[in-house]
Amino acid sequence: MAALGNITFYADDPPALARFWSDVLGYPYAEWDEPLRSELLASGLTDADLAKRAVAEDPGGLGPRLFFHHADRAKEGRNRIHLDVTAPRRTDGTPDIATERDRLIALGATVVREVEQTWGPWPEHYVQMQDPEGNEFCLQ
DSSP states (O other): OOOOEEEEEEEEEHHHHHHHHHHHHTTTOOOOOTTTHEEEEEEETHHHHHHHHHOOOOTTTOOOOOOOOOOSSSOOSSSSSOOEEOOOOOTSSSSSSSHHHHHHHTTOEEEEEEEEEEEEEEEHHHHHOTTTTTEEEEOO
């Protein structure tokens, strides 16, 4: 059976977008640290090559690994796929969407719209947002 490897983003500034998503998910931000950096440079890559790629990775291996690759052109149109970010829960078990929304805005995200609706019998409350490069995601 296949397994999910990376969720990949094309980015204008891969390291900056990796820092944003590392902060969103609570991952420690990692540059191309040694000994990996030396190994990559010894393989023929340059510092400019390394600046065009970055990762955001859960050190415990439990969360998804996000990979950022330099885009060859500006983003156009709406994403065909997006991430849903789950807000931390309050002590009563309900999601604290407002506090998490404000935290993500402080990191550089923007709000597209807030949605309060039902889908069949289920209530839906989420915030449609964009990361610093305009990639859509939802906070639920």
